[in-house]
Amino acid sequence: MTVNILKHSLVELDARNRAKSILDEGTFRELLDPFAEIESPHLEGQGIVPQSDDGVVIAKGKISEQEALVISIEASFQGGGIGEVSGAKIAGALELALQDNINGNQVFPVLLFDTGGVRLQEANYGLLSIAEIGSAIVALRNYVPVVGLIPGKIGAFGGMSITAGLCSTLIMTKEGRIGLNGPEVIEQEAGIEELDSQDRQRIWKTIGGEQRVATGMAERLVEDDISSIKDAIQNALATGNNVLPRSRQVEQFCHLLSAVDPKEDINPYDVRKSWNRIVEGEKFIRKNSSDLPVEGEDGRGLTWFKALTGIKEAAQREIPSVLCADQKTGDVNTRFIAVVPDSNSKYPRSRNGEIGLEQGWIIAKYIHEAIEEDKNREKRAIVAIVDVPSQAYGYKEELLGLHQACAAAVDAYATARMAGHPVISLIVGNAISGAFLSHGMQANRLLAFNDDSVNVHVMSKQSAARITRRTIAELEEATKKVPAMAYDVQSFSRLGALHELIEGVDFDQPDQKDINLVMDKVNEAIYDAKNSNRDIANRLKSPEAVGGGRTASIKVREKLKELW
Amino acid sequence: METLTYEFPASKTLSRQAHVGVVGSGDLEILLEPSSEARTKIIIRTGSQGFEKTWEAVLSRFFTQHDFAANIKINDFGATPGVVSLRLAQALEVSQHDSQHIKA
Numbered sequence: 001m002t003v004n005i006l007k008h009s010l011v012e013l014d015a016r017n018r019a020k021s022i023l024d025e026g027t028f029r030e031l032l033d034p035f036a037e038i039e040s041p042h043l044e045g046q047g048i049v050p051q052s053d054d055g056v057v058i059a060k061g062k063i064s065e066q067e068a069l070v071i072s073i074e075a076s077f078q079g080g081g082i083g084e085v086s087g088a089k090i091a092g093a094l095e096l097a098l099q100d101n102i103n104g105n106q107v108f109p110v111l112l113f114d115t116g117g118v119r120l121q122e123a124n125y126g127l128l129s130i131a132e133i134g135s136a137i138v139a140l141r142n143y144v145p146v147v148g149l150i151p152g153k154i155g156a157f158g159g160m161s162i163t164a165g166l167c168s169t170l171i172m173t174k175e176g177r178i179g180l181n182g183p184e185v186i187e188q189e190a191g192i193e194e195l196d197s198q199d200r201q202r203i204w205k206t207i208g209g210e211q212r213v214a215t216g217m218a219e220r221l222v223e224d225d226i227s228s229i230k231d232a233i234q235n236a237l238a239t240g241n242n243v244l245p246r247s248r249q250v251e252q253f254c255h256l257l258s259a260v261d262p263k264e265d266i267n268p269y270d271v272r273k274s275w276n277r278i279v280e281g282e283k284f285i286r287k288n289s290s291d292l293p294v295e296g297e298d299g300r301g302l303t304w305f306k307a308l309t310g311i312k313e314a315a316q317r318e319i320p321s322v323l324c325a326d327q328k329t330g331d332v333n334t335r336f337i338a339v340v341p342d343s344n345s346k347y348p349r350s351r352n353g354e355i356g357l358e359q360g361w362i363i364a365k366y367i368h369e370a371i372e373e374d375k376n377r378e379k380r381a382i383v384a385i386v387d388v389p390s391q392a393y394g395y396k397e398e399l400l401g402l403h404q405a406c407a408a409a410v411d412a413y414a415t416a417r418m419a420g421h422p423v424i425s426l427i428v429g430n431a432i433s434g435a436f437l438s439h440g441m442q443a444n445r446l447l448a449f450n451d452d453s454v455n456v457h458v459m460s461k462q463s464a465a466r467i468t469r470r471t472i473a474e475l476e477e478a479t480k481k482v483p484a485m486a487y488d489v490q491s492f493s494r495l496g497a498l499h500e501l502i503e504g505v506d507f508d509q510p511d512q513k514d515i516n517l518v519m520d521k522v523n524e525a526i527y528d529a530k531n532s533n534r535d536i537a538n539r540l541k542s543p544e545a546v547g548g549g550r551t552a553s554i555k556v557r558e559k560l561k562e563l564w
Numbered sequence: 565m566e567t568l569t570y571e572f573p574a575s576k577t578l579s580r581q582a583h584v585g586v587v588g589s590g591d592l593e594i595l596l597e598p599s600s601e602a603r604t605k606i607i608i609r610t611g612s613q614g615f616e617k618t619w620e621a622v623l624s625r626f627f628t629q630h631d632f633a634a635n636i637k638i639n640d641f642g643a644t645p646g647v648v649s650l651r652l653a654q655a656l657e658v659s660q661h662d663s664q665h666i667k668a
Contacts, residue, residue: 049609
């Protein structure tokens with residue numbers, strides 16, 4: 001019962017009624033409703049009771065008499081986690097909306113986020129889905145604004161915070177939160193000195209709606225009141241695509257990073273003040289003096305960057321941990337980008353090759369630079385050399401919007417691919433979680449080394465075990481039943497997203513023959529990408545995907561199309 | 565996780581299907597579809613094992629008081645007997661009214 005007769009809370013509603021309340025009265029039409037009973041096929045085997053809609057409501061209807069698609073996530077079911085079915089519902093619906101918009105029938109997508117990110121029990125399915133969702137949003141933004149709403153109570157975390165970071169307009173309540181790593185995850189990964197996840201006041205001051213709107217990471221702050229929220233959505237739709245999306249504001253956010261010193265304590269108000277100065281036109285220039293060039297910090301990423309570019313000492317351009325060089329791959333101009341460790345980084349949480357704030361924005365910068373330079377000529381290929389252990393887990397990272405830095409990288413890779421740059425991802429080491437989403441997952445073609453030290457996953461085994469309340473032994477048992485939960489690259493390849501597994505090469509100390517072989521594979525992938533579509537739907541069409549790796553992802557899309 | 569099934573005799577028919585609840589902590593989801601057979605069949609999937617007796621008691625009490633023929637699916641996430649009865653009553657109410665879904 002509503003106590004305050006002047007307000008109608010949206011937060012208090014379930015996902016279905018949230019969607020209903022945003023649409024014009026009587027226009028709500030649900031696709032794949034509970035009675036369609038397309039539930040997750042992966043949960044029962046793990047002893048978890050599925051939900052008939054897998055926690056996502058897809059609704060068509062009207063907003064201010066315009067065709068709209070509302071996607072609403074149910075936080076009460078598995079923390080709003082994205083699994084294969086829920087992920088395919090979101091991606092599939094956005095893909096259909098994109099098709100309509102391409103055909104000249106305007107459909108406005110609105111996403112209601114209330115999610116912890118990837119559902120750990122379906123791990124890599126969530127990862128693949130979130131990449132597909134991101135790709136669809138970037139494509140949709142060329143036609144219509146994509147509006148995101150974070151009403152609370154969970155907020156938007158994990159890979160889905162990156163998704164929210166791609167939206168044209170993000171509307172939040174004070175209660176809503178957005179961040180790549182949730183407070184509990186940071187406490188777990190980085191210790192309680194980094195962040196006390198029980199300190200609610202500090203958390204909301206850091207990642208809550210008010211702070212995010214004040215620092216350029218969301219556009220509108222609204223009361224938890226249905227009519228105010230509807231107004232804000234209508235307003236965002238009316239504004240259209242006149243504003244540069246947040247995930248493209250590379251320059252401004254690089255200024256923000258330069259404006260603060262991560263070696264000092266940074267409080268949320270300082271960030272607001274710096275952001276205001278940037279909005280008013282002030283520029284902050286990065287001081288490079290504290291960073292030394294990469295020296296002797298070998299790792300797969302650096303080894304293969306050097307091998308493929310022929311560069312012995314990579315010249316530093318922006319930061320030592322993001323390497324970028326242009327080189328020919330066979331006869332094709334290619335930009336190679338690698339993220340490598342930098343033990344001198346002023347961000348201690350991203351010294352081991354993690355994707356942190358600087359890495360995300362600088363990757364975006366290098367890619368947009370290539371897009372801009374090649375605007376009126378042959379588009380060079382872009383090769384992401386992937387060896388990323390994780391995203392950076394830290395308080396300052398979240399305060400300064402790590403999810404937005406990741407969204408910028410996702411946006412850049414997806415934009416390059418859609419502009420006609422063949423984008424290839426070469427997985428030489430680890431490809432984990434938000435780091436992989438940002439650096440690698442938007443490629444036309446994914447290549448990976450067939451090697452035991454190549455891992456593809458969403459979270460370290462220790463953390464995943466703790467969060468799903470299993471022992472590591474139980475977790476490993478579960479991964480045998482669900483290949484999407486396994487860590488090894490062979491299991492990942494069974495999901496059908498890989499173009500090729502590369503074998504017969506010395507992965508750690510390659511000689512010229514090895515390098516030539518990998519170069520040929522990359523070159524072949526570039527040509528394959530050049531001659532096919534610019535989306536990533538090929539991942540659903542591979543023999544592995546069709547033969548069982550992505551059964552539910554494909555079925556959900558077919559059913560959605562029938563009902564659309 | 566375990567699956568339980570129950571059946572009760574029924575005579576009255578319902579007009580429409582109903583969906584209530586969510587598979588969230590302490591709650592459950594009910595999918596109710598009218599049946600033309602003279603019985604109500606219930607399939608329960610629950611994450612809490614070893615409560616067959618409790619389910620039986622809660623359900624027989626409910627279906628002694630309410631007579632309707634339906635196929636019911638329950639996805640349970642540790643709902644207490646009180647919540648189960650409430651959600652069942654809610655599902656019944658929805659299936660007799662004009663709206664398919666009801667506020668959580």
